[in-house]
Amino acid sequence: MQFPKFFRFLRQVSTYVIATFLGGILAFGAYRVLPSQAGPAPKEVALTPGASELVAQSSISRIPNTAATGSFVTAAVNRVGAAVVRIDTERTVNRNIDPLFDDPFFRRFFGEELPRGPMQERLRGQGSGFIIDKSGIILTNSHVVNQADKVTVTLKDGRTIEGKVQGADPVTDLAVVKIDGGSDLPVAPLGDSNEVQVGDWAIAVGNPLGLDNTVTLGIISTLKRSSAAVGIPDKRLDFIQTDAAINPGNSGGPLLNQQGEVIGINTAIRADAMGIGFAIPINQAKTISVQLARGERVAHPYLGVQMATLTPQVAAENNSDPNAPLQVPEINGVLVVRVLPNTPAAKSGMRRGDVILEIDGQPVKTAAELQRIVENSRVGQVIQMKVQRASQATSISVRAGELQEQS
Template sequence: MRRLGACLVVSALCVLLTLAGGPWAGAQASPLETESSPTPISRSTSFVAAAVNQVGPAVVRLDTERTITRSLDPMMDDPFLRQFFGDRFFSQMPREERLRGQGSGFIIDRTGIVLTNAHVVDKADRVTVTLKDGRTFDGQVRGVDEVTDLAVVKIETSASDALPMATLGNSDQVQVGDWAIAVGNPLGLDNTVTLGIISTLKRSSTEVGIADKRLDFIQTDAAINPGNSGGPLLNEQGEVIGINTAIRADAMGIGFAIPINKAKEISAKLVRGEKVVHPYLGIQMTTLTPRLARENNENPNAMVALPEVNGVLVMNVLPNTPAANAGLRRGDVVVQIEDQGIVSADQLQRFVENSRVGQPLKLKVLRGDRPQQLTVRTAELQPAA
């Protein structure tokens, strides 16, 4: 009986301590108490939002205008049209037309240096730069390099204008599978952000289908549309790793960007007003493999027998070029340049791009089954008219 009475006293004491807020108070909350006092959910900013907040103010819209003159000579030379409409009709027709374009860019220096694509400001008479905060400035095209599709625009600012600036990253550290954030003004929709990953690296301009460029692109599945051109491609830290360029109208779910390290090299020269020169040989080429050569040789309609090796097949030699002057012929297979084995057209292109204008390059080619040693002196590539 004494033990039972002691237990009852202890139990009663515990209940009193709980009700009074003692050391066991709230140790086991009831379901009703849990539901009536929900724990607030902590919401953190995503890495995408953080990156865009960091770089977004430095992303600009570029509105361009240029004047073109239309020639009416073919119509004026038509006797029927002249008789039907009369000379006065033709004299009153406007011969000048204003073309407008739009693209993106981003500020890389607080003095007002904007990096963008060359095709965004191509032949522009006027460039207007609009910041995310609504401020507008006149822009002056400082330099253009069509071969790498890069251009530099200088914002005309006053000393009191405080400009945001994007942080440039290192595109050599980018890996396939990394996050990719594209920022720009696609289709006239300002301040648009898309997210994807890096799909592949060093995608050559030849593979992409633009033979007149000298670039190895970053490929991404982040949506890049017309108007995105010239805008930044960011990593998850908010650093610029590339410059978006919309170059394939038929590309679905595929975008391309110029590596920022290449842009740093070219833009520094453009800012200083220097001309960017690119060496060239003057050939149209394709990668040759033993399998492709074998298929050609088994074809009874083949124009030439090809050596079954890895190399670069010369498809055409352009007249009045270094290759033509050196005696290179259609059907030759380049297998070596300056004692370095060549197995692809991209490899040969990179080697020439990294050489100097006027530099003699020793080529080993196979002409049928006979090896030939040729020396080609590179010349400066001129942009298309």
Template sequence: MRISQVPRSIRQLSTHVLAIFLGVVLTVSCLQVLPSQAEPAPDPVVTQRPSTAVGAIGSSSFVTAAVNRVGSAVVRIDTEKTITRPVDPIMEDPFLRRFFGESFPQQSPTEQLRGLGSGFILDKSGIILTNAHVVDQADKVTVRLKDGRTFEGKVKGIDEVTDLAVVKINAGSDLPVAPLGSSSNVQVGDWAIAVGNPLGFDNTVTLGIVSTLKRSSAQVGISDKRLDFIQTDAAINPGNSGGPLLNGQGEVIGINTAIRADAMGIGFAIPIDKAKAIAAQLQRDGKVVHPYLGVQMVTLTPQLARQNNSDPNSAIQIPEVNGVLVMRVVPNSPAAKAGIRRGDVIVQIDNKPITSAEQLQGVVEDSRLGEMLQVKVQRGNQTQVLSVRTAQLQDIS
């Protein structure tokens, strides 16, 4: 159980947002879109051209230049994973086996699953950045370059909390490297170019814009992650996971990660500034430390509190203040040990005002493992300051 933000409505604790990670099967109603399992030869870069209005200001030349700058550093990642299935008891029935003899079907207890994703080369030594869900629990990772060369990939580190992973290939020192930009310079309305291998169509490029910034993982519907995404309308599909999102200059500003299954033209990318910091830790340690408190929470305003308090069926009365309402405390977590309770409203940490769940999560994420935080809570008509020592997120039982 992790720190997570629940939806804004106090009386409705679940969300109807469905976020689909792009390296897995996408299901919409009765339609299944599966990554291609074929092995097509590398295709030339396919560019989805902008509209006529864009063409009027220079056609796709800036897109071509951007793709030429980074395209050879984008890789395809194929994975294989063996899973064990429970044997159907009827298949073990001795009577049926004797009756049917050799014609009785045999059930294999194992199954091979294949996956497809994208990534890009960070340095000439063969370090590749991709999504954690692309390579997680894979028995075999194969990396294919745009020029057709293939290499066995070794997963150096995975961080499920930020959905990032580092893969290493041994391919000499002449590898192309993707130029990295800065996501802190990105603005809404900037060009966004997605490069990857969607649905097995290698070396595919799509064009759009940055739709918005700092879209929290809770808003997207992925409450077990700690991310603020870049939102884009550049077409992203299964197989794009781990591929780069570029700006108009051909610099990587994000890692394509997720889409909304109930929408068109809404995709999400991990900002490259966050990814660079995580990638450095994964290369060094193979894992990332994430401090946590152990609460589920929602941003609270006086108006929301009044709405709750005026409801005769409300389970609790909430202080009518700005802060973060604790909806649940994880048993044996730092918050539980410190005495934080359901219904408390966190209003300060270390004398700094807290007005949103995203802000609280950011403060905790930026703290040190084992650091003692002074958490001020409003409990009914009383105010208390509790000392909470952060712990490692992966230690949650």
């Protein structure tokens, strides 16, 4: 009674095998026939002189400044690479041990050889820098050498030289290190960051993640990106933003243009930055580096307020919120969010909720703009402000103080 089912199964298997076999034959035949139907191989056609010139121009537009010996990146790096250095730092910190180690009951079971009191620990850091003077002046980031007890500089030729921190300015994150490496040290040519435009090529050189002599390529993404917008309000910087990869270890290294000139100092201070990097414009560093090399402190004027950019839209949203801490005028200006105690702003009578409209007769509309004006003033200079307080306009005179004193 089971044979009919078996025969049906056998017939199904036979049909499948025959269909597969016939399909294979047809596919093989198509493979042999199709190439002959495609026609003869295309003949080589020589370009006319005009067409050849057009192709050459198109290639140059895609790869700018290409030479027979390499790309423009190669030429730029060869011009600067020998002046880029690696900076290794060490510093000693005291660590308090867990109070449990001093417990008699704990020591009774684990031994008296356990440490007592504070312990010293050596912390190591790493960054980059570049030589800007044959006397051995190196420019880098302040956070690279911050509180370092020992600074070691490694040149590209392999020489290792002990360095000395001549000066550091945490506000602009710039520092100068001096080495004694003879009078024939390579020097990086400095460019003009005021000439940089969005879309220009950007070449980052340094030692990211301990990988020496690394080069990355990108473009200038934007200019004058304020430190407050980047998320570091304790700095006073307008960054060059680039998509050239900048990682820890790149800090202090040069950002180059396609001519191989330094246009910025790379700074990897945003650990969460993905696909974007920031560099301090070289023009800002030129003046400060001279002061730091002489061991001088850089004075930064300040007012002593926390502020935010105010627009009519932002003000309207705030005023419509029943839980808003204060009502503000629906105008363009800079809102004083907080006045710090014992500061020039507090002494002048400035209040929370004031809206700054003008400084020395110059209209201001953003917090970054106001910060830039104050930074370009002098310590001790009297700054005249036009302020909107509730529905009335008033004038306030503030004598700029020195930021280091407040710190």
